[in-house]
Amino acid sequence: MHLVPVSVESIRINQPLPFPLMDKNGVLLAKRSFVIDSKEDLAEIAQRGGGLYIDVADSEAHHRAYVGRLHSLVRTGKSLGEIADAKITGDLLDNRNAQENERADWLDLQVQTNALLRDTQPSHFMDKLERLNTQLNRHSRSNPDGTLFALMQLSATEVRMYSATHSMLVSVMCGLAAREVLKWSPEQQDSLSKAALTMNLGMTSLQDQLTRQAEALTPVQRRAIDAHAQKSVEMLTDMGVTDAVWLDAVRDHHTQVPGPLQSRAPGQQLARLIQRADMFAARLSPRAGRVPISPAAAMQACYFDENRQVDEAGAALIKAVGIYQPGSFVRLATDEVAVVIKRGQNTSTPRVAVLVNRSGMPTLEPTIRETSTRDFRIVASVPHREVKVQINLERLLPLTAAPASDRPW
Structure with a gap:
């Protein structure tokens, strides 16, 4: 690996990185497609690494973007001062970023989701959630089978970031059922996917811990599980969420009441679909205290409701996936x-x-x-x-x- 330095000004804020950033010794500072949220975060990364470096193999794209920027400034008649100060910003890397975004990095999305659910600072949370939701929706629309494939495989093997993987799988499954089968409105689909991603916000760390715990739940853990839906709603409200349907879906996503979807309030319709998908995905995942069941058996369990009748939400999920x-x-x-x-x-x-x-x-x-x-x-x-x-x-x-x-x- 041959490293070349890059300037801080050439790195775009709030956009996936087109190449990995390293320190002068080749130690990775930020993966390709990682999103740097602010100039302050970028400055901290650069200071930690004693500067920013990229592999020379990636420098060609960096150089092409810079040259393209210069030609653009010349064609539009900019002053020599503006040309001399040109940096690789603005729309220069949009086409490359768009191409990179089309290839989903599922391990990176897993890390992003894990960080989102654990770092719930109001100033960053909503922007990060919107970006994650947009990426998942784009991938599930452009290649729904590939999206399901990746998340099913990760759910069956990953226990360290169980809560993150689980929420992504539930969100994608619900989104496909809402779009392809139930024909819900775009507004309903948006509230649904965000509710699925944030349903367990109030117990992310505990949920990850429980996947590795072979012992029975303690009384404290049981109380935390029972309270997590309401706690998640309170956390979302504190971070500025005002969508009542989204909040109702999170609050009621463990409610087990059989019956058709149309007889329910909007938030409860979403909650029922999430509850069925949540049940399915949870049974797939390895736990220290039990082995997972096969996907077909897990899907059959969500197909029937509490009265052993065909469940409308469960049937929609099976038809979709x-x-x-x-x-x-x-x-x-x-x-x-x-x-x-x-x-x-x-x-x-x-x-x-x-x-x-x-x-x-x-x-x-x-x-x-x-x-x-x-x-x-x-x-x-x-x-x-x-x-x-x-x-x-x-x-x-x-x-x-x-x-x-x-x-x-």
């Missing part, structure tokens, strides 16, 4: 084990990629199968813990963006 969701594992009639990469024409016939052949050996390259054909039909859901193949997100995510057959809704 499928019985076998992208990122989950299945066994085929061929006795191969595959990972789901795309939802299919109906909820039970997704497109899959074979990772383990019928002899039980990992495949060198994933083989695509259409489970709508009889020879490759799904015969069972496979719990994540039983699949010993290491999933490489960068390798498999491109498969989720391949053209798919039209969905019927």
Whole structure:
């Protein structure tokens, strides 16, 4: 690695970094796509690192942006003084940033969400939440299968940032159901996704702790869990949230009352959808005190309500994400084990990629199968813990963006 210095003025505030920032020794200060919120934060990073440096491999983009800026100033007749003072700011990196944003860095989004839920300073929280919500919505619209794939895989393997991963998965699942099945308004969808992201704001640290705790809940922990929904509402109100539907959804997201959605107040409609998705996602995740169940079994649990009747919100979720969701594992009639990469024409016939052949050996390259054909039909859901193949997100995510057959809704 060969490092070259960059000026503080060339770094854009409130925009994802187009390249990693390092100190003079090559120690990482900020990852690519990390968002620096203020000039003060940038100055602190630069001071900590004794200056800002980038790999020479990234300097070409930096240089192109600078040269482009100079040409633009010359064409528009700016003074020599303005040209001499030119910095790489404004719209110079917009196209590059837009391209970077199209490729979701799920590990980085995980870190961003974790930081958001733990650092609830009113001056930063709402801006960071808006930015995170925008990114998740963009990815779930441009590649819903890839978004589900990444979050399902992270939910099944990640325990250190469980609360962050869980809230993202619930938000995306609810968003897909609201948009593709229930046809809720954009305003409802916005309140819904933000409510899902912030539903456990009042117990983020405790929630992460409990995933690693094998012992029974203490009385103090039980009281904190029981009070967390109201505490989350109070924290959001203190940070300036005035959306009553959003707040009602957070307050009631653990309420278990069966019945159709239309008979409920707007906030309670959102709360019911969140409650069903919350139940599903929680059963997928590994815990010190129990093993996770298969996605198909978790989805079946949210499909029926407290009276063992079909639940409208649960049914909408299944229709949106499928019985076998992208990122989950299945066994085929061929006795191969595959990972789901795309939802299919109906909820039970997704497109899959074979990772383990019928002899039980990992495949060198994933083989695509259409489970709508009889020879490759799904015969069972496979719990994540039983699949010993290491999933490489960068390798498999491109498969989720391949053209798919039209969905019927």
